[in-house]
Amino acid sequence: xxxxxxxxxxxxxxxxxxxxxxxxxxxxxxxxxxxxxxxxxxxxxxxxxxxxxxxxxxxxxxxxxxxxxxxxxxxxxxxxxxxxxxxxxxxxxxxxxxxxxxxxxxxxxxxxxxxxxxxxxxxxxxxxxxxxxxxxxxxxxxxxxxxxxxxxxxxxxxxxxxxxxxxxxxxxxxxxxxxxxxxxxxxxxxxxxxxxxxxxxxxxxxxxxxxxxxxxxxxxxxxxxxxxxxxxxxxxxxxxxxxxxxxxxxxxxxxxxxxxxxxxxxxxxxxxxxxxxxxxxxxxxxxxxxxxxxxxxxxxxxxxxxxxxxxxxxxxxxx
Amino acid sequence: xxxxxxxxxxxxxxxxxxxxxxxxxxxxxxxxxxxxxxxxxxxxxxxxxxxxxxxxxxxxxxxxxxxxxxxxxxxxxxxxxxxxxxxxxxxxxxxxxxxxxxxxxxxxxxxxxxxxxxxxxxxxxxxxxxxxxxxxxxxxxxxxxxxxxxxxxxxxxxxxxxxxxxxxxxxxxxxxxxxxxxxxxxxxxxxxxxxxxxxxxxxxxxxxxxxxxxxxxxxxxxxxxxxxxxxxxxxxxxxxxxxxxxxxxxxxxxxxxxxxxxxxxxxxxxxxxxxxxxxxxxxxxxxxxxxxxxxxxxxxxxxxxxxxxxxxxxxxxxxxxxxxxxxxxxxxxxxxxxxxxxxxxxxxxxxxxxxxxxxxxxxxxxxxxxxxxxxxxxxxxxxxxxxxxxxxxxxxxxxxxxxxxxxxxxxxxxxxxxxxxxxxxxxxxxxxxxxxxxxxxxxxxxxxxxxxxxxxxxxxxxxxxxxxxxxxxxxxxxxxxxxxxxxxxxxxxxxxxxxxxxxxxxxxxxxxxxxxxxxxxxxxxxxxxxxxxxxxxxxxxxxxxxxxxxxxxxxxxxxxxxxxxxxxxxxxxxxxxxxxxxxxxxxxxxxxxxxxxx
Numbered sequence: 001x002x003x004x005x006x007x008x009x010x011x012x013x014x015x016x017x018x019x020x021x022x023x024x025x026x027x028x029x030x031x032x033x034x035x036x037x038x039x040x041x042x043x044x045x046x047x048x049x050x051x052x053x054x055x056x057x058x059x060x061x062x063x064x065x066x067x068x069x070x071x072x073x074x075x076x077x078x079x080x081x082x083x084x085x086x087x088x089x090x091x092x093x094x095x096x097x098x099x100x101x102x103x104x105x106x107x108x109x110x111x112x113x114x115x116x117x118x119x120x121x122x123x124x125x126x127x128x129x130x131x132x133x134x135x136x137x138x139x140x141x142x143x144x145x146x147x148x149x150x151x152x153x154x155x156x157x158x159x160x161x162x163x164x165x166x167x168x169x170x171x172x173x174x175x176x177x178x179x180x181x182x183x184x185x186x187x188x189x190x191x192x193x194x195x196x197x198x199x200x201x202x203x204x205x206x207x208x209x210x211x212x213x214x215x216x217x218x219x220x221x222x223x224x225x226x227x228x229x230x231x232x233x234x235x236x237x238x239x240x241x242x243x244x245x246x247x248x249x250x251x252x253x254x255x256x257x258x259x260x261x262x263x264x265x266x267x268x269x270x271x272x273x274x275x276x277x278x279x280x281x282x283x284x285x286x287x288x289x290x291x292x293x294x295x296x297x298x299x300x301x302x303x304x305x306x307x308x309x310x311x312x313x314x315x316x317x318x319x
Numbered sequence: 320x321x322x323x324x325x326x327x328x329x330x331x332x333x334x335x336x337x338x339x340x341x342x343x344x345x346x347x348x349x350x351x352x353x354x355x356x357x358x359x360x361x362x363x364x365x366x367x368x369x370x371x372x373x374x375x376x377x378x379x380x381x382x383x384x385x386x387x388x389x390x391x392x393x394x395x396x397x398x399x400x401x402x403x404x405x406x407x408x409x410x411x412x413x414x415x416x417x418x419x420x421x422x423x424x425x426x427x428x429x430x431x432x433x434x435x436x437x438x439x440x441x442x443x444x445x446x447x448x449x450x451x452x453x454x455x456x457x458x459x460x461x462x463x464x465x466x467x468x469x470x471x472x473x474x475x476x477x478x479x480x481x482x483x484x485x486x487x488x489x490x491x492x493x494x495x496x497x498x499x500x501x502x503x504x505x506x507x508x509x510x511x512x513x514x515x516x517x518x519x520x521x522x523x524x525x526x527x528x529x530x531x532x533x534x535x536x537x538x539x540x541x542x543x544x545x546x547x548x549x550x551x552x553x554x555x556x557x558x559x560x561x562x563x564x565x566x567x568x569x570x571x572x573x574x575x576x577x578x579x580x581x582x583x584x585x586x587x588x589x590x591x592x593x594x595x596x597x598x599x600x601x602x603x604x605x606x607x608x609x610x611x612x613x614x615x616x617x618x619x620x621x622x623x624x625x626x627x628x629x630x631x632x633x634x635x636x637x638x639x640x641x642x643x644x645x646x647x648x649x650x651x652x653x654x655x656x657x658x659x660x661x662x663x664x665x666x667x668x669x670x671x672x673x674x675x676x677x678x679x680x681x682x683x684x685x686x687x688x689x690x691x692x693x694x695x696x697x698x699x700x701x702x703x704x705x706x707x708x709x710x711x712x713x714x715x716x717x718x719x720x721x722x723x724x725x726x727x728x729x730x731x732x733x734x735x736x737x738x739x740x741x742x743x744x745x746x747x748x749x750x751x752x753x754x755x756x757x758x759x760x761x762x763x764x765x766x767x768x769x770x771x772x773x774x775x776x777x778x779x780x781x782x783x784x785x786x787x788x789x790x791x792x793x794x795x796x797x798x799x800x801x802x803x804x805x806x807x808x809x810x811x812x813x814x815x816x817x818x819x820x821x822x823x824x825x826x827x828x829x830x831x832x833x834x835x836x837x838x839x840x841x842x843x844x845x846x847x848x849x850x851x852x853x854x855x856x857x858x859x860x861x862x863x864x865x866x867x868x869x870x871x872x873x874x875x876x877x878x879x880x881x882x883x884x885x886x887x888x889x890x891x892x893x894x895x896x897x898x899x900x901x902x903x904x905x906x907x908x909x910x911x912x913x914x915x916x917x
Contacts, residue, residue: 032790036797038425039511048797048827051511058509086417087584088566098585157616164644166624170411170612172586264613269586273613277414277585282790 001310008306012299019295020076023288024069034085034282035061059085061284072288081292082285091289094274099293101186102263102270104175106255108190110248113197118244120198121205122232125213136202143199149261152192156265170267189266193259197251204247208240215239242312249305253298392443392896394652394696398889400915408604408909411612411627415584419565421554422497423512429582430554432590432607432909433476434573437467437491438549440812442896445706447545451486451555451574455545462540462849467491467533474595475557476572483595486557486574488527493558495525495535495548506561517827518547518816520846540847542854546813551900576602576910585611596910603890603913622883628912629891630883635694638883647886654698654706654897655880656810659760661753661768662831662872663803669749670802674741676870681721681734682775683768689876692763698877702862705877706897707814708851709858719866731775738776746776752784755805756792764875765805796830804830807878812898814858815845822871833871837864889915 035055039048056062063071075082081091124136160166168188175182212218213236221231260272271290278286391397418424421434437452449455451470458464469488477483496502499522500513510516521541528534537544547553555574563570568582574597577590590607610627612618619637622630623644633641641648661679663670670676689697699717703710716722720730735745743749755765762785769781786792795801808828811817819842820826824834838861845857865871877897884891894908 030791031787032792032794034790036794037790039797048511051509052797054509055512087419089584094584153614153616156614156620160620160623161640161644164623166620166626168617168620170617170621170626171608171610265617267610267612267614267617269583269611273585276613280788280790281417 005303005307008303012303015299016296017073019292020073021069023291023295024072025065027282027284027287028065028068030279030282032282033061034059034284037282038086076292081289084286085283086281091285094286095271095289095293098269098271098274100174101172101268102256102259102272104182104186105190105193105259105262105268105270106252108186109193109197109255110252112190112194113201113251114248116194117198117201118205118237120202121244122209122237124202124206125209126232128210137206140199140202143195144203146196148192148196149265151195152189152262152265155188155192168266172267172269185266185268189259189262189268192266193255193262197248197255200251201244201247205240205244208243209236212236212240238312242309245308245312246305249301249308253294253301256294256297392653392892395892395895396649396651397892398649398887398915400889402603402889402913403915404603404913405605406603406914407606407608408912409608409610409627410629411610411618411621413611413613413618415586415588415609415611416568417584419568419571421552421556422494423508423514424552425514426552428554429568429571429579429588430556430573430575431551432575432577432588432609433571433579433593434554434556434575436549436551436553437494437555438545440546440549440898442894442899445708445812445898447549452491452548458534462542463537465535465537465544467535469531469533470597471531473574473597475574476578476593477595478570478572478578480559480563481557481572486555487530488533490555490558491533492525492527494553494555495519495522495533497556498553499525502561515547515550515553517820518550518553518811519544520547520816540849542849543813543816543846547811547816549812577607587611598910602910604909607909622885625885628885628888631881633881633883634692638881641883645886649884649886649888649891651880651882651884651891651895652696653880653895653899654704655878656704656706656897656900657807657878658700658704658810659764659805659807659875659878660872661764661803661805661875663751664799664801664831665834665871666799666832667751667802669743670751672741673868673870674737675743675749676873678734678737678741679768679772680866680870680873681730681737682772683721683873683875684724684727684771685722685875686724688764688767688771691767692760693876693879696879696881698879700874700877702865702874703814703817703858704810704897706810707817707858709814709855711862735776744778746772746779748778749776750780751802752782753803753805754784754786754792754795754801756807757786757789760878761805761807768805768873799830799832801830809900815842815854818842818861819846822865822869831871833869835869835871838869887914887916889913 035052039051039055053062060068072082079092081095083090084094120136120140124133127133156166156168169181169185172185173181218231218235221235222228226234256271259268259270260276262268263270263272264276271293274286275290277283278290416428418426419428419430421428421430424430435451437450438447438455439450440446441448449470451473452467453470455465455467458466469486469491471485473486474483475481475486475490498513498515499519500510500516503510503513521537521539521544522535523538524536526534526536535544541547557572557574560571565571568588569579572578576593576596576598578593579588579590581587581589588609590609592602592605596602610621612621612627618627619630619640621627623641630637630641638650663676665671665676685699698705699713699722701711701716701719701722705712705716711719717724720726720733723730738744738746738749753765753769755761762783765783769783772779772781786795792804792806796804796806808821811820818838820828822829822833822835822838823842824839841857841861841864845854845861848854848857880895880897882891890912893911899908
């Protein structure tokens, strides 16, 4: 197990280097420059040329790409993600400050999705081709079809327009400051994100459950005289969960990266918002820091998923 | 309030132009006589026509519990009643202040909340009036020596190293020299980073001669100096701020109504009342909060729910939504300082021809274009904002070829002839791309412009190419890498500063690369002229030539400035007006606002 873990971690290094290279190169390829945004009025004309050159030098943007890459990798190895080009604040600090709200929302969304989708998927499979199955499948398709930003916007705006009140508290309070207030703020965006996730997981759960229900060991379990619910819970669910866990893991990473719009709608100061603001302002070190963080989280999540297989299926062994 | 009732007053808006003209002739025109000893307190209680031309005697600010009252203006409701002392003013804005050095910052900073300007402009007349600089005078007849007197008893907020001491002449001199970029070399910052240095163009030295007096030396008479100093982004910082540094905004201290207590980027900023604020009895609110709400629907919901104090810039359908659920909300509207335009790159093969540019200006139906997006409430504009004392007013603009709705058919016929003469019959051969800045209004302007001209001249080929985002637009605009752009400009506080920026060959915002020796000469003359009549004369010639010989861009409108406030917010009317730069100083003037029991 330890050797497997060590091998996987070492195997992540080339992926990380490629990710770092892409991050450094791609942000430079985005049209529009922070220099023009900062200088604005003075960016034009002959004087502007000198000003742009001076500012590029000051911000370190005049360095060749390979030099920037090496500097960045060296910094990352030291745990230094650089400084914001706008306010010179350390990127690491900004990322760490913005990570908890994003992680909280993603975690709550995952919990909500599991709590809802597993029973829905199982029920749908067990009651296959009944009116209940059709209803649950239709709802699931609707949940997948409507983008979360549409649901989020509707959640925010319609109560205000119809009843003159908002279901959302826009002044963010951290969990440390006030856990109850924090949950009140976190739950609405998490619920919005959970809708699509619940729908996808429920559909997969149904499919996997249908497959499991036809397996020999399920028939054997029933023949032993076990009750239907015991057969489902003890023998069916665990086996059907492996691909579901994979999907949830991938979705968790997707939720982290895809929280941009939801965080904007619900005014959550998370990682997605930090990325959007940095992109708008062409704050390259912050863009790099956030993308790198999300990339690392995706890799770690995949590792955790792989490790969870051993628990769910004893046939899986780490060689 | 029905929509018709809400918008109807706007159609009579520029009836006040008569009032405005009367006031600015004495004050805002920067006539020599008006400059000598001119100054006034920043109290809006005076009627616009009562512009003081001498002295510097301060008008007392209203005491706590007594509502400040501004002149009644159409479209700007006045809420009477006893101010409630205390409470919180909560603003929902889309982003956090990112730059904290006022002198190099591009736009808004915490200084807009925690500090003040040396001089201000009357919100309606544009008259320069005293603020932290109580009064001023010209020390010689050439207008090259100026004396500025700092108001006594203006405490800086109680943070080290200032610890509540009074703002003095050395602080002011520090600001003047640093705004002009004189400290650039010592600080190792490029001088071009000092964004507002052009507002003090011509200043060679600023020196504190005693505790309250600063002597300013110019290399030439500078008619725009005081207006430049009143620029909304010239907020004052105390000396020593560079040593404190700009990394942590909570360490900064100004002379404004609120002091900063908490700064959470991307989340919120918290401010509390400055207990020793120099205006007696202000601020009325105890606290001020800037919440970052990036999504417009969220801001609207937060306003309707009462979580924030105002909703800014509603378009008609948003106003209707608010009226439906919050009928007692207060709607404010007045002319903005932003003017929308279609700017051709005059280096473009076709657009370099004055006849083509003029034909487009003549052909546009401005009523259809502007009503389509803004609804009624926008302001006519041809060459310069009608709120300048020297500029053509709305009535005049509506008589100009192209702008006159009654002669649209004739003007379009004339436009066709101009295109024929230029070798582009029916628009054949005229081919260009419009790049709008990322915003619904600029995209709308570009689309309507394209649509109108294409319908009129079917052979014209106009395409619209949206940039990926604002930063991409900014780069292409700065590089002059465009054929035509659709955007807006925030008016500078002096007409010749404005024209220098836009149309002078060295202008910092002459993105269209317009070059004309006559235009340059007129602008340069205007900048060194103090006499109001002479300035008027130069401006008249400039505007005439702009329309008849140059047409460097097609000016579309002045945007309407619109705010909706919670029904219990009073005092806002004292800071409304075209020269209020409200978008910038929504928090800067929050000391004047208060709650009343409803």
